[in-house]
Amino acid sequence: MxxxxxxxxxxxxxxxxxxxxxxxxxxxxxxxxxxxxxxxLRKQEGLAxxxxxxxxxxxxxxLHFLDYLRxxxxxxxxSAACAVAIxxxxxxxxxxxxxxxxxxxxxxxxxxxxxxxVSLVSYLFKVMNALGWINxxxxxxxxxxxxxxxxxxxxxxxxxxxxxxxxDRAARVDGCSRPQILLRVILPVxxxxxxxxxxxxxxxxxxxxxxxxxxxTDYQARTIPVGIALFQGLHGEIPWGRIMxxxxxxxxxxxxxxxxxxxxxxxxLTRGAVKG
Amino acid sequence: MPSDREFxxxxxxxxxxxxxxxxxxxxxxxxxIYDSFFRDVTFLxxxxxxxENYRSLLAxxxxxxxxxxxxxxxxxxxxxxxxxxxxxxxxLNRPLPARGLLRAAVLIPWAIPAAVSGRAFELIYxxxxxxxxxxxxxxGLSDAPVNWLGSSYGAFASLVIADAWxxxxxxxxxxxxxxxxxxGDLYRQATIDGAGTLQQFARVTLPLLKPVLMVALLFRTxxxxxxxxxxxxxTGGGPGGSTNALSLYGYQYFLSGDFGYGSTISVxxxxxxxxxxxxxxxxSGFGRELA
Amino acid sequence: xxxxxxxxxxxxxxxxxxxxxxxPEARLTFAVGGAPAELDVWEExxxxxxxxxxxxxxxxxxxxxxxxxxxxxxxxxxxxxxxxDVFLMDVVWLAQFSASGWLLPFDEAAxxxxxxxxxxxxxxxxxxxxxxxxxxxxxxxxxxxxxxxxGFVGPPATWAExxxxxxxxQTGERSEHPGFWGYVWQGAEYEGLICNFLExxxxxxxxxxxxxxxxLDRPANxxxxxxxxxxxxxxxxxxxxxxxxxxxxxxREAFQGGRALFERNWPYAWAxxxxxxSPVAGKTGIAPLPHFPGEESAATLGGWHIGISxxxxxxxxxxELVRYVTSFAVQKEMALRLGWNPGRRDVYRDPQVxxxxxxxxxxxxxxxxxxxxxxxxYYTQVSQVLQRHLNAxxxxxxxxxxxxxQAQAEIEAVTARYRLH
Numbered sequence: 004m005x006x007x008x009x010x011x012x013x014x015x016x017x018x019x020x021x022x023x024x025x026x027x028x029x030x031x032x033x034x035x036x037x038x039x040x041x042x043x044l045r046k047q048e049g050l051a052x053x054x055x056x057x058x059x060x061x062x063x064x065x066l067h068f069l070d071y072l073r074x075x076x077x078x079x080x081x082s083a084a085c086a087v088a089i090x091x092x093x094x095x096x097x098x099x100x101x102x103x104x105x106x107x108x109x110x111x112x113x114x115x116x117x118x119x120x121v122s123l124v125s126y127l128f129k130v131m132n133a134l135g136w137i138n139x140x141x142x143x144x145x146x147x148x149x150x151x152x153x154x155x156x157x158x159x160x161x162x163x164x165x166x167x168x169x170x171d172r173a174a175r176v177d178g179c180s181r182p183q184i185l186l187r188v189i190l191p192v193x194x195x196x197x198x199x200x201x202x203x204x205x206x207x208x209x210x211x212x213x214x215x216x217x218x219x220t221d222y223q224a225r226t227i228p229v230g231i232a233l234f235q236g237l238h239g240e241i242p243w244g245r246i247m248x249x250x251x252x253x254x255x256x257x258x259x260x261x262x263x264x265x266x267x268x269x270x271x272l273t274r275g276a277v278k279g
Numbered sequence: 280m281p282s283d284r285e286f287x288x289x290x291x292x293x294x295x296x297x298x299x300x301x302x303x304x305x306x307x308x309x310x311x312i313y314d315s316f317f318r319d320v321t322f323l324x325x326x327x328x329x330x331e332n333y334r335s336l337l338a339x340x341x342x343x344x345x346x347x348x349x350x351x352x353x354x355x356x357x358x359x360x361x362x363x364x365x366x367x368x369x370x371l372n373r374p375l376p377a378r379g380l381l382r383a384a385v386l387i388p389w390a391i392p393a394a395v396s397g398r399a400f401e402l403i404y405x406x407x408x409x410x411x412x413x414x415x416x417x418x419g420l421s422d423a424p425v426n427w428l429g430s431s432y433g434a435f436a437s438l439v440i441a442d443a444w445x446x447x448x449x450x451x452x453x454x455x456x457x458x459x460x461x462x463g464d465l466y467r468q469a470t471i472d473g474a475g476t477l478q479q480f481a482r483v484t485l486p487l488l489k490p491v492l493m494v495a496l497l498f499r500t501x502x503x504x505x506x507x508x509x510x511x512x513x514t515g516g517g518p519g520g521s522t523n524a525l526s527l528y529g530y531q532y533f534l535s536g537d538f539g540y541g542s543t544i545s546v547x548x549x550x551x552x553x554x555x556x557x558x559x560x561x562x563s564g565f566g567r568e569l570a
Numbered sequence: 571x572x573x574x575x576x577x578x579x580x581x582x583x584x585x586x587x588x589x590x591x592x593x594p595e596a597r598l599t600f601a602v603g604g605a606p607a608e609l610d611v612w613e614e615x616x617x618x619x620x621x622x623x624x625x626x627x628x629x630x631x632x633x634x635x636x637x638x639x640x641x642x643x644x645x646x647x648x649x650x651x652x653x654x655d656v657f658l659m660d661v662v663w664l665a666q667f668s669a670s671g672w673l674l675p676f677d678e679a680a681x682x683x684x685x686x687x688x689x690x691x692x693x694x695x696x697x698x699x700x701x702x703x704x705x706x707x708x709x710x711x712x713x714x715x716x717x718x719x720x721g722f723v724g725p726p727a728t729w730a731e732x733x734x735x736x737x738x739x740q741t742g743e744r745s746e747h748p749g750f751w752g753y754v755w756q757g758a759e760y761e762g763l764i765c766n767f768l769e770x771x772x773x774x775x776x777x778x779x780x781x782x783x784x785x786l787d788r789p790a791n792x793x794x795x796x797x798x799x800x801x802x803x804x805x806x807x808x809x810x811x812x813x814x815x816x817x818x819x820x821x822r823e824a825f826q827g828g829r830a831l832f833e834r835n836w837p838y839a840w841a842x843x844x845x846x847x848s849p850v851a852g853k854t855g856i857a858p859l860p861h862f863p864g865e866e867s868a869a870t871l872g873g874w875h876i877g878i879s880x881x882x883x884x885x886x887x888x889x890e891l892v893r894y895v896t897s898f899a900v901q902k903e904m905a906l907r908l909g910w911n912p913g914r915r916d917v918y919r920d921p922q923v924x925x926x927x928x929x930x931x932x933x934x935x936x937x938x939x940x941x942x943x944x945x946x947x948y949y950t951q952v953s954q955v956l957q958r959h960l961n962a963x964x965x966x967x968x969x970x971x972x973x974x975x976q977a978q979a980e981i982e983a984v985t986a987r988y989r990l991h
Contacts, residue, residue: 014373018381021367025385028444031410032399042408065606065631093296096289112296115304117556119505121526122545125533126310127303132649149303152296181288210392212508213526217533220642221631228394232512233633241819243402250395257390265383269452321648322669322947323988335987340980341955406811407749428814429965517759518814519962534641535950536648536666540987 029254036251041243056248067222068249071230075209075253078140078226082147083204087197089148090155095185097156098163099171109160116153120213128217142218143226147211151204158203158271162196163189199271202264206257227253308549311542319539332543342544344520345528348435349548352524353503356439356446360499361492363443364450371451372458382452389448397512400441404428404513431521434514438522442509446502450495457491458484493563497556504552525551598625598887601654603632603639611907619894625887636660636761647672647879655882656891658703658874661691662761662943662953667877668694669947674878674885675699676892682914683896690942692875699877701896702913704904706872707936708769708859711825711833711843715853716743725857729773729797732832732860736807739831747829752807754821755834757798759961762817764943764953765870766834767960770794772868772941773861779944784952784985786978787971793862795963795970803966813964826850834859836872840929841909856929858936871940873913905930948988955980 035041039051060068097105127146128137136142166189174184190197212228219225231253234246261268315333318326336342371382388396403410404427412424428434461484469479485492507526510516516523516531525548532541602612609631616627630653632639643657647670659667667673675697683692683702692700710732712725720739726732736752743750756762771778774797776790801808809816809824818835822842825833828849833839843854858867876895878888894900901912905923911933917923918934944952956977963973 011374014370014375017366017370018373018375021370022381022384024444025388025448027410028396028399028403029387029391031403035402041402044410044413045408063606065610089295089299092292096292100285100289102286102289108293108297112300114556115300117501117552118304118308119526119545119548119552121505121507121529122311122542122549123304123307124530125314125538125542125545126307128533128645129310129649130307132645135651137645145299146303149299152299156296181285181292206390210394212392212394212511213530217530217641220645221633228392228508231392231398232394232508233635233638234398246398247402250391250399253395254387254391258387261386261390262380262383265379265386268386269382269456320948320988321644321672322666335983338983340976341958406809406815426810426814429810431965431967434814515759517958517961518965519759519967520958521962523958531954532951534637534644535948535954536644536670537948537951 032247032254033251035243036247038244041247053244056244057252059245060249060252066234066245067225067230068252070222071225071227072253074140074222074224075227078143078147078224079205079208081140082144082151082208083201085144085148086151086155086204087159087201090152090159090200091185091190091193091197093156094159094163095181095189097160098166099168109156112153112156115149120150120211124213124217127214131218137218138220138224140224143211143215143224146214146218147208150211150214151207154207155200155204158200159193159196162193162200166192195267195270199264199267202260202268203271206260206268209257311545311549314539314542315546317539319537319542321536328539332540335540336543336547341520341523341528342547345523345525345544346547346551348522349504349506349525349551351435352439352442352506353500355435356442356503357496357499359439360443360447360450361495363447364495365454365488365492367447367451368454368458371455382455385448385451387448388445391445393445393508394512396445397441397509400437400444400509401513404437428514429518431518434518434522438509438513441513442503442506445509446499450499453495453498454488454491457488461487490563493559497559497563500555500559501552504555505548598627598655598884598891599630599653600627600891601630601632601639601643601657603634603636603642603658605634608908611904615895615900615903619891623887623890623894625890627891630654643667647881650881652879652881652883654879655884655888656876656878658876659700661702661871661873661875662949664691664700664875664877665694665945665949666947668699672877672880673699674880674882674888676701676878676889682898682916684913684915684937686938686940687871687873687913690871690940691945700875701877701892702873703876703895703901704873704910705913705937705940706836706838706911707869707933707940708765708834708872709837709869709933709936710857710859711835711839712855712857713831713850713853714855716831717855725855726832726860728863729770729860730863733801733805733807736831737805740807743831749829751809751824751830752805753801753832753834754808754816754824754830755798755801755812756818756821757802757808757812757816757961757964758814758820759957760817761953761957763957763960763964765872767794767798767956768870768941768943769834769859769868770798773859773865775862775865778956784944784978784981786956786974786981791974792971795960795974799964799966799970802964813961837911837929837933838909840927856932858932866939868939868941869936871937871942873911875913948984951984951988952981955984 036056037052039053043050060066096102097109131137131142170188170192171184174188179187210228215226215229219229231246231249234242234249316328318328367385371378371385375381406412406424406426411427415421415425426433427437465483466479469483474482505526506524507530510522510524510527514522516527525544529541529544529548532544600616602609613629616629619625620627632642640660640663646653676699684705687702687705688698692698692702710725716739717725717735720742722735726735732753740750740752756766768778771791771794774790774794776788776794778784778786778791802810802812821833821835822839824830826843826848840856842848844851859869861867876892878885878892882888896913898914898916901914901917902920902923904910905912905917906926911930912918915934918930924931943949946952959973959977962968963970
């Protein structure tokens with residue numbers, strides 16, 4: 004007989020508290036998005052539910068919610084894809100070829116991620132301006148690629164480093180060139196890693212705020228975080244219902260991705276960390 | 280020695296990476312540093328000022344206020360997030376029902392853009408009908424609604440909480456990876472040696488987790504120093520400028536058309552971040568094995 | 571191997587080019603910001619203008635947030651881009667925009683606009699560089715029904731009367747409405763706080779600029795700031811979140827929800843208060859803001875002005891558009907449909923407009939006494955400093971004299987930076 008141990012129970016309670024901490028604000032967002040008035044907590048008559056906020060954001064063209072969402076999806080998707088492609092090429096070199104200065108490159112790139120966005124943004128603005136790209140997709144895609152590259156590179160290097168070199172050797176014996184090895188041998192084996200890197204790069208780009216705030220001016224290129232942060236009515240009135248509906252609607256795909264690919268995301272994040 | 284051909288391949292493969300980082304990170308940073316030596320204002324002719332902007336900055340009380348807030352915010356939020364993240368990681372590492380779902384649920388706050396969750400917290404702290412006052416009044420913790428964002432302490436704490444909500448999951452997942460990498464044998468050995476739970480934690484968990492902890496600390500510190508979106512959305516720097524972060528202060532100058540002074544503020548922020556990173560790397564030996 | 575690298579580079583380049591927006595051909599670009607519903611009305615105006623004149627116009631829809639709108643104009647102007655050709659500007663940006671040489675002067679006389687407004691803000695170096703599209707001034711809204719019930723005759727003329735009335739009514743109403751407040755106004759750390767402060771200061775005989783120099787630390791200014799702080803902390807007839815959350819819309823909601831006796835707001839609130847669904851419809855009155863004994867009421871000048879970019883590639887068409895937007899017919903329609911106070915004086919005498927918006931009669935007089943915020947190209951920087959210190963005083967952390975002294979010192983430093991070189 005095992006003596007009674009309070010530990011599993013304590014763990015369970017702790018887990019519940021943790022869950023509450025993580026989910027209560029989100030639940031509040033969801034509730035407010037369905038509430039007719041945002042002040043339902045104060046009023047005696049209580050909560051009146053409605054779908055009108057969702058209807059508004061999806062149908063009122065002048066709110067441009069769907070434009071923001073599309074911009075965000077395209078910009079984050081393309082940025083993440085490019086970043087992963089570039090990082091994969093580099094990670095292959097850094098893990099497979101003997102060249103001088105590997106550590107310097109890896110650290111240089113990692114150091115690049117330490118710069119505060121605000122110290123890049125004024126110059127990026129001038130460059131994009133000179134190119135006439137303000138308020139276009141490239142104005143965000145290019146900085147985002149650079150912005151998520153360090154993370155992508157870091158994760159992919161740790162993935163590629165775990166792929167046995169024997170595979171390369173076998174492929175070389177078969178007469179494959181370097182690019183062929185990367186395409187036919189490494190990438191298929193590292194596919195899960197590539198995917199989790201892509202997911203992370205996507206989420207990081209999707210959440211970026213300052214670049215999007217400065218480098219875009221309207222719905223033609225503005226992304227969701229900025230769109231929602233500046234969601235306002237006349238004279239600064241705050242349409243809480245719509246904001247929360249838009250937030251929940253935006254968060255759903257990301258949350259769905261998180262729920263579906265939780266294992267991948269965790270792997271991606273942990274690769275970067277544990278190896279370092 | 281690598282063959283000539285191999286070297287060319289390497290170069291070609293690295294080229295996109297180096298070009299992107301150079302063009303969109305290194306050059307802009309250099310440009311910002313360059314601009315900080317100029318008067319670059321929309322309504323006056325551009326002029327070389329030397330260190331004049333830096334001299335003005337040293338006499339600028341608002342700058343000190345922003346610097347102080349940024350440092351305090353980092354000092355308050357990073358340890359909180361790391362400790363909370365560690366607790367979360369320890370919980371997630373225990374055998375629990377529906378572990379996968381639990382992990383996914385914990386990741387939700389992190390997946391929401393900070394600007395968006397910032398707005399949610401803005402509503403939570405709302406004086407007249409926010410969730411925070413509802414809870415405080417319902418639970419009887421206070422008989423009058425609390426003006427959360429009304430004092431410098433309140434606004435500060437509110438920002439730290441909103442930031443912790445969003446970033447603790449990130450820390451937790453990184454630390455969880457470190458925890459799962461610790462071999463179970465070590466714990467069994469410790470148990471045999473008669474170590475209690477706390478002793479196990481102090482003797483086995485913490486030392487082995489140190490590298491990962493350092494990574495989490497570094498990432499979070501850098502991120503906290505450049506905090507922008509949470510502050511921009513929730514307090515906008517108020518009340519009385521008490522929560523004006525350096526990033527936000529720099530942005531305000533860009534916005535008003537003074538690019539030179541804005542750049543100067545950014546350079547100082549960048550210098551602070553760099554100094555702290557070097558300190559971390561020195562202290563922790565972070566990434567030494569890679570070089 | 572080389573091919574794959576080339577392929578990747580080509581892909582990246584392709585993406586860049588695909589993302590490039592096509593340059594609009596021969597078109598006038600007009601940047602307007604505002605709430606979505608307002609922008610729809612603007613679009614209709616622009617369409618009509620195109621039909622009338624055959625000039626193609628692309629309307630650039632900007633957000634509501636004034637800082638964002640400013641950024642959206644600053645970016646293209648700073649880089650001398652031809653678009654937008656015509657845009658709306660907040661009254662406080664005019665000095666910066668004109669000093670930066672971004673505005674094309676108008677040559678025509680503008681007799682139908684408020685002369686005081688034109689003199690205060692629309693002229694730069696003797697040239698007319700902008701025209702008011704709508705003009706705003708701070709007003710006092712009051713609950714007629716409550717004043718009647720508590721036996722007060724008419725709205726307060728002095729601040730002391732306002733405090734006395736507010737205290738009585740607040741005490742009386744609190745028994746039924748615990749969240750009832752005497753006076754709500756804009757005290758959060760943003761531009762609106764400056765407007766509120768300047769009105770009270772001017773109504774004490776104070777000013778913040780004298781002969782081109784800042785003079786914050788004056789008795790009248792101290793009196794004004796101490797009075798505002800007292801409203802929150804001593805009386806208290808203004809809610810504690812005045813200095814954290816109270817902006818125009820929060821204030822309007824409180825008053826419209828029947829939770830306040832007096833409200834300081836811009837004229838836009840009138841139409842909303844009087845809307846059929848509003849709980850205070852038919853119970854609301856409008857008056858000039860109170861003043862201190864022996865002084866006069868004052869109202870801060872707000873509003874939006876239209877200007878033409880120095881870099882426009884079609885100045886004649888741009889002038890045509892400005893003439894259209896500031897025409898009697900469009901201004902009148904703007905007043906009727908958006909509740910905007912027209913920039914033209916003659917609209918205030920139009921019988922149809924007066925029938926629908928009776929308060930315009932009163933407003934016409936208020937604009938002749940409007941107080942402008944300092945007309946300086948670096949006003950934004952000054953405003954940031956001032957907002958911070960005024961707000962700190964309202965929060966009760968710093969005594970009013972101290973806040974004004976500190977603000978004065980910091981503003982002098984800012985001024986020195988932009989003036990000397």
